Amino acid sequence: MRYKFVVGSVVVTAGLVFLLISGVRQSSARHLTLDMLLTQAANSELRDRRIQLGGCTVVDGSIQWDEYRHRPAFTVTDGERALQVRYTGNAVLPDTFRDKALVVLEGRLTQANQFEADLVFAKCPSKYEGKSYDDHVEALNKEGRS
Amino acid sequence: MIDVGYFALCLALAMAGYAVFASILGARRDDEGLIRSGENAVLAVFGLLSTSVGSLWYAILTHDFQVEYVYENSNLSMPIQYVVASLWGGQNGSVLFWGWVLSVYSSAVVLFNRYRYRALMPYVVSGLAGYSFFFCLLNLFVTDPFQQLPFSPADGRGLNPILQHPYMAIHPPILYAGMVGMSVPFAFAMGALMSGHLDNSWLRAARRWLLIPWTFLGAGNLLGGAWAYLELGWGGYWGWDPVENAAFMPWLAATALLHSMMIQERKGMLKVWNMILVFFTYGMTVFGTFLTRSGVVSSVHSFAQSNVGPFFVVFMAVTALIAISLLVVRLPQLKSENHLESLASRETAFLLNNWILLGILFAVLWGTLFPVLSEAFTGDKITVGAPFFNSVITPLSMGLLLLTGAGPLFAWRRTSPASLKHNFAVPIAATAVTASAAALLYELHAYAIISLGLCGFVAASVGLEFYRGMRSRHHSTGESYLRALTGLLAKSKRRYGGYVVHLSIILLFVGFTGQAFGTDREMVLRYGETKRIRDYEVTFETLAHSEEPGVTISAAALSLHRQGEFLCTLLPERRFYHSSEQNTTEVAIYSTFREDFYLILVGDAGDGSAMFQIYLNPLVNWVWAGGILFVLSSLWTMWPTRRDRSLAAADRASLRDPALAIRQSVVGSTVPS
Structure with a gap:
């Protein structure tokens, strides 16, 4: 009885491990910050890999929509360096995608300074972030209310 | 104030x-x-x-x-x-x-x-x-x-x-009610360990208090999905985002626990395992909260990084330490009273069910934490996306479906080969029928056929259980079959209510299966133009802009026909909110149980043409129907029976001599159950 269960659990565990490993092979992306990406851009191996680019914001005023407002070209920045991005995906971009939005991009680096993104996540604006007092003053000044 | x-x-x-x-x-x-x-x-x-x-x-x-x-x-x-x-x-x-x-x-x-x-x-x-x-x-x-x-x-x-959005307004409280409530079964488990009263009474209390948050959590997750489907405009309802996973993992652990509790109640087995599962269920709620609020895993809609992280880490460490050391101290009192007698038994099915549920949980956890783990071990941060979760979890959940159907066909302790043959005949026939129907209707999608076939299998197995219950009531009491059915549902709530919950899971799975064979298309249409997408004809009638306080709305009107027959007028919108400088997409859906025609207005060029995105999403309505049945049947299952009420009344009656009740150190009810 006992050995049957040992065999059973080994089979189940092996199946799970197989699924996990093959799943990771199928869909994984290397997460890089903009700084890391641009530093390694010369590295040709990077061109073939799927990359998730995190922690960038859309440069204010850089979004150039196509005529149907579907697939834009835009620039992202980490505050110091910048990268041109073209969106090539099918889905409609999230509503939260706009100037200065915090975005996470998935896709490939096609040239040294050109990124093709087929997935764009834009930070959901649920007001969950605690803002400092300075931000308040800044925000209020901008709205001309302080 | x-x-x-x-x-x-x-x-x-x-x-x-x-x-x-x-x-x-x-x-x-x-x-x-x-x-x-x-x-x-x-x-x-x-x-x-x-x-x-x-x-x-x-x-x-x-x-x-x-x-x-x-x-x-x-x-x-x-x-x-x-x-x-x-x-x-x-x-x-x-x-x-x-x-x-x-x-x-x-x-x-x-x-x-x-x-x-x-x-x-x-x-x-x-x-x-x-x-x-x-x-x-x-x-x-x-x-x-x-x-x-x-x-x-x-x-x-x-x-x-x-x-x-109305769903988003009520989604958080329902989800919180689910996440928070898992602390009650955990508290009962800790109470049993601390007091040393390790008989089944804590389990009965924990089960009742587990059902409530379990239902809330399931409902909360589905509401979140419904919101995403209606509001976000990407054509789907579940994206395997860390925030979604954080609320899904405790539900999986709780589902495993609900099942393995039954083994302990009936057979006095799996006592340590159940303790661990209670810890795990509660731990997953705390861990999930930590995950989404500390910024450990970057998610698109997680709470921004905040400094709650260290507090949670300390809290989790202290709680885990207390729980595990108590469990170790009490281990000798948690000996199993029985052993598995045969592989062909219901116990085995339950055990396998637990393994698979935890396997799914582990896969979700693995995918969610993969960026953190890979960075820690290799220095490279690797993320996995929705395809990972779908490819790992689909086969596992097929196994789960198989067990859901097979479990009731096995007897407790052991099942003879003859009765197995007898029990499995009808469900296997049903599998063949639904699988071939699926193959004919939806061409050849291997997973879809397997999944729908298994759904038929479970439905037949549940149906068989109901039929047998009704027949035996009919024979013993002479009730009509219909009365026997209501009798079963009213008297044996746990058992037959549970089966109805299984049916709701089947509806959900039918809906999930639809994800395997949807299509999407983008098309540019001019005013008055008609285009075909499969057997639908869609005509772009007009587009209008309007200004309302604080929001500019562009709305398109399209008429939808199928094989010449008018179905409906679809009115997708794009809105621009001035105060937040943000666009929103209002999708238009023509929804039937066969499939959803899901239409998004992408944008218009201002020259009488506009771009639309169309998703044909099969079977989505089954998900919502399954969700509603899930909530109703879970409520029904946990609603107190007449016997529960009389026990409670007896307990209250002991109010006259509460000291006696306490001196007896009554664990559970004052009335022997």
Whole structure:
């Protein structure tokens, strides 16, 4: 009885491990910050890999929509360096995608300074972030209310 | 007013601390007065936190923008229902609300068990009060919702328009009710371990209190999905985002627990395993909260990085340490009373079910934490996306479906080959029928055929159980079959209600299967132009712009025909909210049980042409139908039966001599069950 269960659990565990490993092979992306990406851009191996680019914001005023407002070209920045991005995906971009939005991009680096993104996540604006007092003053000044 | 809230919160912290202290000391000294005092302190925490929540709510409803939280999360132009909902719309308010929900659960536990589970209760109370203490502490020192600005802004920043949706307004409280409530079964388990009363009574209490948050959590997840489907405009309802996973993992653990509890109740087996699963279920809720609020895993819609992380880490470490060391101390008392007798038994099916549910949980956890783990071990941060989850979890859930159907076909202890043959005949025939029907209807999608075939298998197996139950009632009582059916549902709620829950899971799986064979297309249409997509003809009638206060709306009108027959007019919109400078997409859906025609207005070029995105999403409605049946059948299953009520009445009757009831150290009911 006992050995049957040992065999059973080994089979189940092996199946799970197989699924996990093959799943990771199928869909994984290397997460890089903009700084890391641009530093390694010369590295040709990077061109073939799927990359998730995190922690960038859309440069204010850089979004150039196509005529149907579907697939834009835009620039992202980490505050110091910048990268041109073209969106090539099918889905409609999230509503939260706009100037200065915090975005996470998935896709490939096609040239040294050109990124093709087929997935764009834009930070959901649920007001969950605690803002400092300075931000308040800044925000209020901008709205001309302080 | 806001100071009242803050002051009440301070008092609640002190009260919760006192409840822990009084309950433990009362139990140690066997001092009933002190135990009652601890319980009353829990009720006081509820009163105080209600005051606290009330005062924040008051500030929100009176637009007191000097309160930072009110300024951040609401404004003057928001519809009233969303102003009300902004109590839980932001981090700080939601933590306060979370603590309040916990106090509701704790008070309910105290009030329902004044004369029950007396040996366990002091420890249960101390556990719940300890958790409350932690949340009060968080609110006071890290996420203070009562902080005020040094000036009073004229208007607030408001809630993002995409969150202004009825489902999004009620989704958080329902989810919180699910996440928070998992602390009650955990508290009962800890109570059993601390008091040493390790018979099945804690399990009965834990089961009842587990069903409530389990239902909430399931409903909350589905509501979140429904919101995403209607509001986000990417054609799907589940994206395997870390935030979604964080709420899904405790539900999986709780589902495993609900099943393995039955084995302990019936056979006295799996005692240690059940303890671990209770720990795990609760741990997953705390871990999930930590995950989404600390910024450990970057998610598109997680709470921004905040400094609650270290608090959670310390809390989790302390709780785990206490729980595990107690379990180790009590191990000798948790010996199994029985052993598995045969592989062909219902016990085996339950055990396998547990393995698969935990396998799914592990896969979700693995995918969610993969970026963190890969960075820690290789230095490279690797992320996995939705395809990973789908490719791993689909085969596992097929195994789960198989077991859902096969379980009831096995007898307890052992099943003879003859009765196996007899039991499996009808369900296997049903599998063949649904699988071939699926193959004909939806061409050859291997997974879809397997999945729908298995759905047929489970449905037939459940149907068989009902048929047999009805037949035996019909024979023994002479009732008609219909009366026998209602009799089964009313009298054996746990068993037959549970089967109806299984049916709801089948509906959900039919819906999930649809994801395997949907299509999407983008098309540009001019005014008056008609295009075909499969057997639909869609005609772009017109497009109009309108200005409303604070929002510019572009709406398109399209008529939808199938094979010449008019179906409906679809009105997708794009809106632009001026105050938040944000666009939103309002999708238009023609929905049937066969499939959804899901239409998005991408944008118009201003020259009489516009681009649309169309998704043909098969079987989505089955998901919503399954969700509704899930909630109804779970409610039915947990609703007290006549026997439960009479037991409770007997317990109350012992009120006349409560001292006796307590001296007997009555674990469970005063009436032997």
